[in-house]
Amino acid sequence: MSRAALSNGERFGAAVVEPADEQEVASILRNANENGLGVIPTGGGTKLDWGNPPRRADVMLSTRRLNRILEHAWADLTVTVEAGCTVAELQHTLAQHGQRLAIDPLWPERATIGGILSTNDSGSLRLGYGALRDLIIGVTLVLADGTIAKSGGKVVKNVAGYDLPKLATGGFGTLGVIARAVFRLHPLPRNTRTLTIAVESANAMQRVILAILNAQLVPAAMQARNGSVDILLEGTLDGIAAQQSAIKEFGEVREGSPDVWKAREELWGEGTIVKFTTLPSQMAAASAFFSSFVIQATGIGYARFDGDLEGLRRAMEQGGGSLVILGGTTLDAWGSPGDALPLMRAVKAQFDPKGTLNPGRFVGGI
Amino acid sequence: MNPSTVLETLDELRGILGPHGLISSSEELRTYECDALTNFRVIPSAVALPDCTEQVQAVVRVCHRERIPFVARGSGTGLSGGALPVAGGIVICLARMKRILEVDLPNARVVVEPGVINLDVTGRVASANYFYAPDPSSQSVCSIGGNVAENSGGAHCLKYGFTTTHVLGLEVVLPDGSLVHFGGATLDTPGYDLAGVFVGSEGTLGIATKITLRIVKRPECVRTLLAAFHSPTEAGAAVSGIIAAGMLPAAIEMMDNLAIKAAEAAVHANYPECGGLLLVELDGPVAEVDALMTHVDEICRQHGAWEIRVAQSEAERALVWKGRKAAFAAMGRISPNYIVQDGVIPRTSLPQILSEIDQLSSETGLRVANVFHAGDGNLHPLVLYDRRIAGQEKAAERMSERILELCIEKGGSITGEHGVGEEKKHMMSKMFAEPDLDTMQRVRCAFDPLLLSNPTKVFPRTRLCGEKPGEYVPHPLEVAGVAERF
Numbered sequence: 001m002s003r004a005a006l007s008n009g010e011r012f013g014a015a016v017v018e019p020a021d022e023q024e025v026a027s028i029l030r031n032a033n034e035n036g037l038g039v040i041p042t043g044g045g046t047k048l049d050w051g052n053p054p055r056r057a058d059v060m061l062s063t064r065r066l067n068r069i070l071e072h073a074w075a076d077l078t079v080t081v082e083a084g085c086t087v088a089e090l091q092h093t094l095a096q097h098g099q100r101l102a103i104d105p106l107w108p109e110r111a112t113i114g115g116i117l118s119t120n121d122s123g124s125l126r127l128g129y130g131a132l133r134d135l136i137i138g139v140t141l142v143l144a145d146g147t148i149a150k151s152g153g154k155v156v157k158n159v160a161g162y163d164l165p166k167l168a169t170g171g172f173g174t175l176g177v178i179a180r181a182v183f184r185l186h187p188l189p190r191n192t193r194t195l196t197i198a199v200e201s202a203n204a205m206q207r208v209i210l211a212i213l214n215a216q217l218v219p220a221a222m223q224a225r226n227g228s229v230d231i232l233l234e235g236t237l238d239g240i241a242a243q244q245s246a247i248k249e250f251g252e253v254r255e256g257s258p259d260v261w262k263a264r265e266e267l268w269g270e271g272t273i274v275k276f277t278t279l280p281s282q283m284a285a286a287s288a289f290f291s292s293f294v295i296q297a298t299g300i301g302y303a304r305f306d307g308d309l310e311g312l313r314r315a316m317e318q319g320g321g322s323l324v325i326l327g328g329t330t331l332d333a334w335g336s337p338g339d340a341l342p343l344m345r346a347v348k349a350q351f352d353p354k355g356t357l358n359p360g361r362f363v364g365g366i
Numbered sequence: 367m368n369p370s371t372v373l374e375t376l377d378e379l380r381g382i383l384g385p386h387g388l389i390s391s392s393e394e395l396r397t398y399e400c401d402a403l404t405n406f407r408v409i410p411s412a413v414a415l416p417d418c419t420e421q422v423q424a425v426v427r428v429c430h431r432e433r434i435p436f437v438a439r440g441s442g443t444g445l446s447g448g449a450l451p452v453a454g455g456i457v458i459c460l461a462r463m464k465r466i467l468e469v470d471l472p473n474a475r476v477v478v479e480p481g482v483i484n485l486d487v488t489g490r491v492a493s494a495n496y497f498y499a500p501d502p503s504s505q506s507v508c509s510i511g512g513n514v515a516e517n518s519g520g521a522h523c524l525k526y527g528f529t530t531t532h533v534l535g536l537e538v539v540l541p542d543g544s545l546v547h548f549g550g551a552t553l554d555t556p557g558y559d560l561a562g563v564f565v566g567s568e569g570t571l572g573i574a575t576k577i578t579l580r581i582v583k584r585p586e587c588v589r590t591l592l593a594a595f596h597s598p599t600e601a602g603a604a605v606s607g608i609i610a611a612g613m614l615p616a617a618i619e620m621m622d623n624l625a626i627k628a629a630e631a632a633v634h635a636n637y638p639e640c641g642g643l644l645l646v647e648l649d650g651p652v653a654e655v656d657a658l659m660t661h662v663d664e665i666c667r668q669h670g671a672w673e674i675r676v677a678q679s680e681a682e683r684a685l686v687w688k689g690r691k692a693a694f695a696a697m698g699r700i701s702p703n704y705i706v707q708d709g710v711i712p713r714t715s716l717p718q719i720l721s722e723i724d725q726l727s728s729e730t731g732l733r734v735a736n737v738f739h740a741g742d743g744n745l746h747p748l749v750l751y752d753r754r755i756a757g758q759e760k761a762a763e764r765m766s767e768r769i770l771e772l773c774i775e776k777g778g779s780i781t782g783e784h785g786v787g788e789e790k791k792h793m794m795s796k797m798f799a800e801p802d803l804d805t806m807q808r809v810r811c812a813f814d815p816l817l818l819s820n821p822t823k824v825f826p827r828t829r830l831c832g833e834k835p836g837e838y839v840p841h842p843l844e845v846a847g848v849a850e851r852f
Contacts, residue, residue, distance in 0.1 A: 159528075236654055239655075
């Protein structure tokens with residue numbers, strides 16, 4: 001099934017609106033809120049099947065026209081960008097000053113800043129540079145009642161007030177529509193090299209990853225696939241060479257193609273895709289459930305799975321992890337959010353008491 | 367509450383905490399009247415010293431039932447009055463909960479109680495070559511619980527991030543006494559990132575009783591370069607040069623002449639006598655660091671550094687840092703009184719704000735010593751004054767506040783790491799518009815609808831839960847075209 005073929009409105013049979021600025025977002029939301037309508041915010045539409053199906057979807061609020069890069073303060077290593085800008089477009093602009101937002105999310109050509117934030121899709125560079133939650137420093141949210149609220153700021157270090165950028169990240173648009181975000185940036189790497197170590201078993205895979213994590217090496221990214229471990233090194237040529245020779249201690253290393261970092265995208269196709277989390281020391285056990293998987297060294301994995309999802313979820317949760325189903329099933333996408341669920345509902349009730357935004361799409365029916 | 371109810375409540379708390387777990391005598395309570403910001407003082411009604419989560423829960427339940435406000439406290443090293451007691455309320459001091467509960471080296475996680483001292487986490491894992499990265503200058507005495515409340519930073523957060531980057535999971539006693547868990551040992555637990563919003567909430571959302579921390583592998587090498595410049599402006603230009611060259615040092619610190627003099631007088635760090643001193647630390651694999659250090663050296667020389675030293679041994683490195691970390695306290699050597707300020711600007715505004723601070727200094731006749739985390743634009747101007755001279759304290763406070771206003775005008779922040787607490791809550795409405803603050807307080811209403819947990823801090827005006835939010839009102843700076851919304 002082609003994702004691009006899914007026009008957003010067709011998907012839910014909802015009216016599509018494309019506000020041009022924050023004020024318009026606010027008036028659309030205020031109006032929908034007053035009339036008891038359900039609003040589905042959307043960017044590139046690449047992850048509309050993530051989360052549970054919304055209870056109601058009357059309006060698709062597209063950020064397509066909210067796509068400006070407002071300020072690339074390159075000397076301060078920050079950028080202010082509107083939610084509808086695609087990841088690729090942003091990276092292209094940042095690269096003109098030798099900088100980047102240090103993430104590698106899915107489908108960057110189409111995925112938007114608002115979309116990757118809402119669905120919390122950072123990618124494998126998280127090992128070296130942190131997740132979106134660590135890179136976002138400011139946010140402007142439009143709440144269901146039309147309130148436009150900002151939090152954080154434009155400086156990388158700031159503890160004034162609550163950290164709402166983190167609350168919005170991964171919130172699936174259920175607390176407010178992200179209208180703009182401010183990020184801290186990183187310089188583009190001077191050089192990069194992808195190394196691949198072939199491993200003959202799941203235990204060997206885990207051993208290699210734990211050994212590299214425990215060495216004084218600084219891989220920017222590391223992932224396990226079926227039968228191999230990929231390592232991304234960045235830095236000076238001397239630095240990379242020294243790290244590469246240290247890594248040879250852990251297995252037979254060959255220089256690989258940067259395409260291996262697209263392995264996560266390649267899982268999509270047929271069948272159900274799951275995201276699972278595990279401790280690095282339990283990767284081998286977690287991987288045993290799958291024939292096709294990518295596990296990032298941070299303990300976040302993606303896999304194709306067509307068996308007993310509920311049994312799989314129980315197994316993952318018993319190991320202290322979680323299992324989220326990324327579309328294609330009637331089962332609850334999320335699993336148990338634990339004893340904080342009542343508090344999450346209370347937060348939702350404060351931000352969106354009428355359940356206007358993405359109703360029912362998030363954990364526990366939020 | 368009438369006096370007999372107060373006595374009954376104190377008895378009930380004593381029953382929960384044991385005879386040595388509750389302080390209620392007035393002379394002992396005095397110890398808790400303030401934190402490290404000493405110009406605000408309130409004597410609490412009692413201080414609870416729980417030694418386990420169950421006791422914290424039981425105490426909070428009593429507070430909830432009796433509508434008694436409470437303030438959590440760790441080591442009391444906070445610099446914004448976050449642990450200042452609330453009149454008629456109690457202080458819940460977590461200092462007795464200081465066990466390191468779990469060390470999981472393969473997964474680089476440590477589980478601690480809130481009273482554990484920051485440096486003790488590193489102490490516990492150092493033999494395995496790990497460390498706990500957030501390093502506020504008070505790290506030898508401040509507690510992890512306090513760090514969580516304030517989202518503490520430190521010199522190395524430029525590269526390693528803040529407390530929030532390193533907190534994976536929290537066990538929290540909510541203001542109604544219920545126990546909840548945010549995050550966990552694994553990443554991306556389903557649901558809202560409540561750990562993300564709790565860290566840095568300055569004790570207003572509840573009390574953390576167990577904290578899962580991420581520890582970091584110690585880098586293969588650490589090199590610290592000391593560069594002397596004629597002025598902070600030159601040093602600032604070198605910082606921009608380093609960043610523009612695509613390097614992310616572990617730390618970049620700057621001190622001006624007055625700060626250097628004070629640090630020299632206090633700890634004899636053997637700093638060169640200069641107008642602007644830069645301390646650049648790189649860490650990582652040896653080959654990488656050596657290559658970059660050569661580059662940093664060149665950039666510093668290009669920007670006018672007339673003396674450059676690289677700390678050659680661990681002992682030299684420690685001495686260099688000792689001077690920097692002692693800089694606040696060292697002000698006592700050159701001035702009877704001083705105010706420690708904490709503001710943030712976009713790094714590129716550094717030369718401009720320095721000349722504005724100079725200007726303020728010549729207008730008021732008050733000296734200002736500048737200590738910066740230059741890499742991330744976090745300023746710590748120290749306004750020096752003499753309380754014995756009539757009017758000087760007021761003038762110093764006014765000047766210190768004026769510096770924060772300058773930070774806001776440049777698109778910065780009123781606090782980078784010390785928190786808002788009691789001290790800066792009136793500044794919040796200069797940085798944020800009403801709808802911004804109201805939206806933040808919606809979070810508080812979800813956590814603490816009765817407003818019992820550190821209720822008077824952070825916000826200039828407490829939004830009553832259930833209050834209807836108003837229409838969007840543009841911020842005055844926005845109207846004036848000075849600031850834009852982000």
